[in-house]
Structure formats: C-alpha cells, structure tokens
Amino acid sequence: MSTPSFQWPDGRRVAVSLSFDDARLSQVDRGLPILDAHGVKATFYVSFSSLEKRLEGWRRAAASGHEIGNHTVTHPCSGNFRFARSNALEDYTLERMEKELTDASDRIERLLGVRPRTFAYPCGQKFVGRGENVRSYVPLIARHFVVGRGFLDETHNSPVWSDLAQATGVEFDGTSFEKLQARIDQAAGDGGWLILAGHEIGDDGRQTVLASTLDALCRHARQPSSGIWLDTVAAIGSYVLARRART
Numbered sequence: 635m636s637t638p639s640f641q642w643p644d645g646r647r648v649a650v651s652l653s654f655d656d657a658r659l660s661q662v663d664r665g666l667p668i669l670d671a672h673g674v675k676a677t678f679y680v681s682f683s684s685l686e687k688r689l690e691g692w693r694r695a696a697a698s699g700h701e702i703g704n705h706t707v708t709h710p711c712s713g714n715f716r717f718a719r720s721n722a723l724e725d726y727t728l729e730r731m732e733k734e735l736t737d738a739s740d741r742i743e744r745l746l747g748v749r750p751r752t753f754a755y756p757c758g759q760k761f762v763g764r765g766e767n768v769r770s771y772v773p774l775i776a777r778h779f780v781v782g783r784g785f786l787d788e789t790h791n792s793p794v795w796s797d798l799a800q801a802t803g804v805e806f807d808g809t810s811f812e813k814l815q816a817r818i819d820q821a822a823g824d825g826g827w828l829i830l831a832g833h834e835i836g837d838d839g840r841q842t843v844l845a846s847t848l849d850a851l852c853r854h855a856r857q858p859s860s861g862i863w864l865d866t867v868a869a870i871g872s873y874v875l876a877r878r879a880r881t
C-alpha cells in the first residue's frame with residue numbers, strides 16, 4: 635500500500651502538542667505564565683479536586699484558548715496502583731466508564747464553560763474488566779472525542795496512520811530540552827505529530843516538567859525556522875481528520 639502524502643499547514647515539518655494531566659496546582663502557578671509569555675496554547679486533562687483549588691486560573695486559561703480535556707471524574711487505573719484499588723479498572727464495566735466520561739465533560743462545561751473535545755487515558759490504560767471479560771474502552775473514546783491520548787508511549791503519531799482514539803503520548807516529565815529536540819527531529823523526519831504528556835511544572839521533583847525545558851521549547855518552536863507547528867491536541871487532531879477526509 636502506498637502511503638498518501640500529508641502536509642502540515644504553512645510548510646511546517648512536524649506538529650507538537652504540549653499536554654499536562656491532573657490539573658496539578660503548579661500548572662496554573664508556574665506553567666501558564668511561561669506558556670502565556672510565549673503565546674503558546676497547551677492542553678490540560680483536568681482532575682476536579684485540584685481544578686477546584688485554582689478555579690479562577692483555569693477559567694482564565696480556558697477563556698484564553700488553552701484546551702481543557704477530559705480525564706474522567708475519578709481517575710480509574712489498574713488496582714496494581716494502590717491508590718486506584720478501590721476504584722480499579724478491573725472492577726469497571728463499559729457502561730460505568732461511559733458515565734464517567736459524560737459526567738466529566740458535563741462538569742467541565744459547567745465549571746469552565748467549554749466542552750472537552752479530547753481525552754487522556756488515566757495511567758494510559760485503555761481497558762475495563764479482567765481476564766476473559768476484559769473490554770477495550772477505546773471505542774467509547776472514539777465515539778465521544780476527536781482524540782484519546784495515551785501515556786509513556788514510545789513514538790510519535792503518524793498523521794496518515796494513527797488511530798486518533800489511541801494517539802500516543804510521550805513522556806515530558808524530567809526530560810531535557812536536548813532530548814526533546816532529538817525526539818522532535820525524529821518526528822520531523824517522518825512528518826509526524828509528537829504529543830508530550832507531563833504533570834507538575836517546576837525546577838525538579840517527581841513527575842515534573844522542567845520549567846527551563848518548557849521555556850526553551852516554547853522559544854524554539856516559535857521560530858519559523860524550527861518547522862514546528864505547536865498547538866493543542868484538539869487543534870492538530872481536527873486538522874488531521876479534516877485533511878484525511880479530503881484525500
């Protein structure tokens with residue numbers, strides 16, 4: 635099968651999205667000022683307990699064009715994570731998961747005035763049930779969202795091939811700018827879409843995107859010579875879909 639050609643807008647060679655999970659407080663306190671200083675829009679997959687601690691900040695972020703995405707209401711993951719054992723994916727059904735998804739979108743719309751168009755799988759896990767009764771919940775995501783983003787994936791997305799309901803998300807936490815640049819170069823060589831997925835934003839610590847890396851990446855991406863289209867998951871995902879529909 636020949637690979638159809640695919641072009642990013644304005645002759646860009648690669649697409650990059652910055653995404654952050656769980657509405658960690660440092661995203662508002664530390665991250666948004668950096669992003670806003672560069673005029674860069676990012677995607678935030680929010681959790682409600684922490685979102686409500688910075689509600690005004692999130693309202694401003696949503697109103698100014700940052701994307702707010704769905705990350706469920708209760709963040710179910712495998713019970714192999716102790717924190718998830720009382721709310722484990724192994725004990726879920728597809729019906730219960732679908733309710734999680736719509737409840738989370740309704741709540742975001744009520745709190746922030748925007749309805750999520752994309753989703754991030756909590757812990758990157760895409761199943762409910764156990765053993766012979768395991769079901770994938772990817773089809774639910776395909777039904778309700780433009781994009782579903784994974785976590786700790788190994789590669790970027792191919793715009794001609796990727797199933798957007800299970801788009802890859804590559805680790806952003808703790809990564810140096812040099813390492814990211816290598817990742818972006820690799821994606822550019824392939825005309826790909828790199829979605830970075832992180833948590834806290836600060837100077838060090840666990841699950842933390844380094845503020846210096848974020849600042850350097852935004853600065854770099856805004857130079858036209860970088861060939862980077864830096865935009866939200868929803869913006870790039872919608873472009874991919876529209877472009878595919880035309881070929």
Ligand SMILES: [Zn+2]
Binds near residue numbers: 655705709756757
């Ligand atoms: Zn999460």
